[in-house]
Amino acid sequence: MSRLRAALLWSWLLLCSLLSPLVLASPAPPSIELASIATHQVITPQLQVLRDARASELLSTALASGPWEAIHIPMLQEGYSTGAFWLRGQVRNDSSEHVTRWLAMGSARLQDVRLYWLPSLPSSSAHTADDVIPRYAGTLHPIARREIASRTPLFPLTLAPGEERQWVLRVTGDSAIDLNVALWESAAFRQDEGRELSIQAFVLGVSVLLVTYALIQGIAWHDRGFVLMAAWIVTALAYIWTFQGYLQLYLFPQGGAWLVRTPATLGCLATLLYVRMSYVLVGLQRLRPWNSVYAVIQALLIAVIGATALGNYRVTAPLANATAALAYVMWLASLLHAWRAGLPHARVLTLSFALAWLGMSVKLLELNGLVDRSLLPDWHFAALFQIGLLCMTALVIIGRALELHRKHDQMQWAMLYLRVREQLKLEQAVAARTRELREALEAADQANRAKTGFLTRISHDLRTPLTSILGFADMLQTGGDERARHGRIIVRSARHMLAMVNDLIDYARGDRPDLPHPAPVYVHALLQEIGQEASLLAQRQHNAFRLQVAPTLPPVLTLDARRVRRILGNLLDNAAKYTRDGRIVLQVQWHPASAQSGMGVMEMQVRDTGCGIPLHFQKRVFEPFERAHADRSQPGIGMGLAIVRQWIQQMGGQVALSSRPGEGTTMTLRLPAAIGSEHDVARHDAPEDASGRLLIDGEGRLVLVVEDHADIAQLLGDQLGSVGFAVELYADAERAIARMAAPDAPAVALVMTDFQLPGLHGDAVLEAARRLLPGIPVLLLSATLQPERGQEDGGQFDACLLKPVNFLELQETIGRLLGLQKQEPSCEDGTAPPLQRPAPADLQEALALIEMGAVSDLLDWCDTLQRRNPVWTGFVTMARQLVMDADLSTLEALCQTDQPVQSVDE
Structure with missing residues (x-):
């Protein structure tokens, strides 16, 4: 018996030890029958909650802890908390079929939600709790990790017929804690979700329309108020969509710890934009006391936005809500003051947004756990708030646009009135100015006629003596020696002065601008x-x-x-x-x-x-x-x-x-300049002598010309041929030297060479001429100045002329090198043709030139007569001799129509 008693005693002690946790634990929550839920049922009052200040991760620890208590109304919105909340419920299935219902938590802002689906009763025990695999939801976890893709935490619960099971929810995070739980029939949940999405789509379409219209008006009118309003609408909608979970569902399905910060950050940003928009639209800068207030509010909001986005969210989120509330209080006070002061848009902003901000204030109280959320259901409140807000915003935008159009019309009428008045004044002024301009035009015409007459006289007075200087200097060029050089200098200077006189007269007449050529x-x-x-x-x-x-x-x-x-x-x-x-x-x-x-x-x-x-x-x-x-x-x-x-x-x-x-x-x-080629100047840069008079006779003499530019070589050949020389042209020094070395070639009287030649240069031509043609002079025609050369070894050219070559200077130089006598025109040649007088019109032209002293023009007149009719050659020869002798009085008597023609010697 002692052994039996001992066995019974140990059995009793073992049974007591096993039943003691059940005796000490809290009573199980009431069981909820799933099959009886047709659409949805809020089950929060039937749940038990455990506050876990240490935020334990183990289910077994939570189940063993106590006490579990019923949920009271203040617990529904706990606000911001550092601990974890464990919710426990029990469900059963009394039907004869499998039943599935969705367990939903009402807030999309919850950061970390885990569901533990315990085994069927009565097999559940504490030592098996840690083996249960949790299901995850919340902004911290990706959408793909959830069993059901939804904007709010959502878990499916399935029971077999007659089955009863417990579930445990663990809720933690930095966001405000919302402990409202409901069971939904899946079809009813999707139907309710579809209605919400339809409303959101409508709100989005209207928002896009309002934002587009506001931006167009802002850009068209250059109005900052419209631009700020468009930015505020976009930010406010982003805040609401983040608050409701659409941001993670459609844009950022990966989730993350940063998503918990977006509602408070976007809310403060929307408040900042709204405050600034009101300041601009109403024109609060006219009320000086509010300038500093708004500056402080805006600075606080900017600082809170940065702190909320980067700092400790549990600390900064309540601060952000408080700052936003303060901003709205100051906003309302300033708008009332502006309404009283009669500022534009103050009344419409106050009335339009008062109801919206009243609802927002209640929502802020709800977020901080001071109001029961059942007063304002989540998405119903959001939908009503958005629709009302958009309607009021549309009212403000339309009112602002009508006001700008009205101001524009007023400005147009004011401008039209001013234009008409100015037009009347302008017409009177134009009439007076027309009379003055007519008188001034008549005076200007008289002055212009006087100027034209003056320019005509000054042109004659300036050109006539210059023409005489040119004519006599041209004759000096034919004298040879030093007189010819002085004559060429005089000709160049006189032509230069004549060009300046012509430019001055043309500039005064306005014929051409004084531009470089x-x-x-x-x-x-x-x-x-x-x-x-x-x-x-x-x-x-x-x-x-x-x-x-x-x-x-x-x-x-x-x-x-x-x-x-x-x-x-x-x-x-x-x-x-x-x-x-x-x-x-x-x-x-x-x-x-x-x-x-x-x-x-x-x-x-x-x-x-x-x-x-x-x-x-x-x-x-x-x-x-x-x-x-x-x-x-x-x-x-x-x-x-x-x-x-x-x-x-x-x-x-x-x-x-x-x-x-x-x-x-x-x-x-x-002076910047481009390098040119001799081909470009061979013809148009002609020498200054235009008379073409012949000073020497080169009949029977051969000139060897070495020039690589064909145009210049042809010009030299024509000029030398005109005075009787035979000419041989060579384009390079090699061929010219070969010609000099030819034993049976005709004798050469003169060698003319360029210095810069292809291959061998002019030095080689000079050395070959001194070696092969001793005693034959060598004339250098060069485009560049040549340095002085030594006399040893015959290294000096006999003469050097710079391009472009003056034909008279060329004849004078050749005559000096070859010892040729200058030809003098003579009227005593017995073979001269009989003198015949030109036409009276030609003689009158000569008399006019004689009166002006235009010597060079008289020489041109003589050349023209000889070309027109060779019969007048005798008269032309006599007239040219008189011009060259500067005997204009005798030439005038010769050209008198009533005077007989006589010899010059008479």
């Missing part, structure tokens, strides 16, 4: 001519002149030669005027841009050792009518350097001045 030119010959003129200028005050041209300067450049001549002429003239017993140097250098571009910069420096320019005056020396020196005895009006700077800038160049008083002045010109 670049053309290919032999730049070395141009500089040589300028140097000859500058040498004469320098000799006036006993100055030495020197021309320095860099060997790298190309022979042909594309530039405005007329302007370059005038620019350098002005600078050299200034240097000659202000320098006595000193030196004047014209130095020209070439700076190529690149080997392939064919461009470069020609740098021209005019240096003198004159009196210099004071430092304080150097900045004004290029201004019109400014003269740097106090000595006014020198001629000029102070326009030279102004014209230099204007023209050099028009040609794309630069001018610089460097001067020291008492030491001299240096003017530096930098």
Whole structure:
């Protein structure tokens, strides 16, 4: 018996130890029958809750803990909590079929929701609880991990006939805790979800329409209020969709911890945009006390947005709600003040959004657990709030648009009134101005006629003496020796002056603008001519002149030669005027841009050792009518350097001045130019002699011409052939040297050669001529200035002419080299034809030219008569001789229609 008693005692103790947890545990929650739920049923009051401050992860720990208690109304909205909440419920199936119902939690903001579906009763025990695999939902988990894709936490519960089971929910997260739970029939849930989606689609369509309209109006009217309103609508809708779970369901199905921050962050951003929009639409800047208030509110909202997005959400979320509430309170107070002050849109904003913000205030109280959510069901409240908000927003947008259109119409009418009034004033002013303009036009016509008459007279007065100078200087060119050189200088200077006179008259008439006209030119010959003129200028005050041209300067450049001549002429003239017993140097250098571009910069420096320019005056020396020196005895009006700077800038160049008083002045010109070819200037850059008079007779003499440019070679051949020479043309030095070495070839009287030839240059031609044709002179025709050569080994050319060659100068040089006598026209030749007088009209033309002293025109008149009718050759010969002898009085008597023709010797 003792053994039996001991066995019974141990059995009793073991049974007590097994039943003790059940005795100490809380009573099981009431069982809910699933088959009886036709559509849905809120089961929150029938559940038990356990507050777990430590947020335990183990189900067994939660089941063993206590006490489990019933859910009271304050627990439905717990707000923000750091612990975990465990919900426990029990369901059964009393029907004869399998039954499935969906367990749904009403809030889409819950971050981490786990369902533990315990085994069937009575097999459930604590030691098997940790083996239950949880099901997941909430913003922390991807949509794909859930059993049912939905915007809210949703779990399917399936029971066999007669089966009864318990389930446990674990809810944690940084968001506000919402503990409302319901059981849904699946078809009823999808039907309710479809109605909500239809409303959201309608809201989205209306929102897109309002945003598009607001943006169009904002861009069209340049109105910031419309733009802010469009931004606010988009942000507010994004906030609501995030609040309801659509953001994760359709855009970010992967979920994440950051999604919990989006509602509060977007809510504060929408509040900031709304406050700013109201400030702009109402014009609260007119009420000065609210300027600082709104600045502080906006700064607070911006700071809270950053803190909510990046900081501790449990701490910043209540702060964001409080700041938003404060902003709306200040907004309402400012709008009431603006309404009282009569500001536009204050009343419509206050009335339109008062109801909406009242609902939002209640929602904020609900989020913080101060109001029972059953008063405002979730999606019903959201749908009503969105529809009402959109209707009120549409009212505001339409009102704003009508106001802008009304203001626009008022401005249009005001502008029309002003236009009509100004038009009346303008018509009166036009009538008065028309009379004044008519009188001024008549006076201008009289002045224009006077100007035209003046220009006609000045043209005659200026051109007539220049024409006479040209004619007599042209005759000096035929005299030979030093007179011919002086005659050529006079001709070039006179032609240069005549061109300036023509430009001045054309500019005064307005015939053409004073623009650069670049053309290919032999730049070395141009500089040589300028140097000859500058040498004469320098000799006036006993100055030495020197021309320095860099060997790298190309022979042909594309530039405005007329302007370059005038620019350098002005600078050299200034240097000659202000320098006595000193030196004047014209130095020209070439700076190529690149080997392939064919461009470069020609740098021209005019240096003198004159009196210099004071430092304080150097900045004004290029201004019109400014003269740097106090000595006014020198001629000029102070326009030279102004014209230099204007023209050099028009040609794309630069001018610089460097001067020291008492030491001299240096003017530096930098002119961009393109490298040209002799083919481009062979014909149009003709020499200055137009008379074509013959000074020598080369009959019976052979000239060997070495020139690689066909046009220049043909021109030389024609000119030499016109004075009787036989000409042989060669395009390269090799063939010409081979011709010199030919034993049976005709004798050569003269060798003319270019310097820059393909292959061998002119030096090789000179050396071959000295070796193969001793005693035969060699004449160099070059486009570049050649350095001085030594006399040893016959290394010096007999003569050198620069291109383009003056035909008279060429004849004079050949005559000197070959010892030819100059031909003089004679009227005593017994074989001369009988004199016959030209037509009276021709004689009257000659009398008019004689009256003007136009010597060169008279020579052209003679040539024209001889070409027109050879019968007049005797008369033309006599007239030409009289013109060349400057005997215009005898020529005038000869051309008198009533005078008989007689010999010149008489």
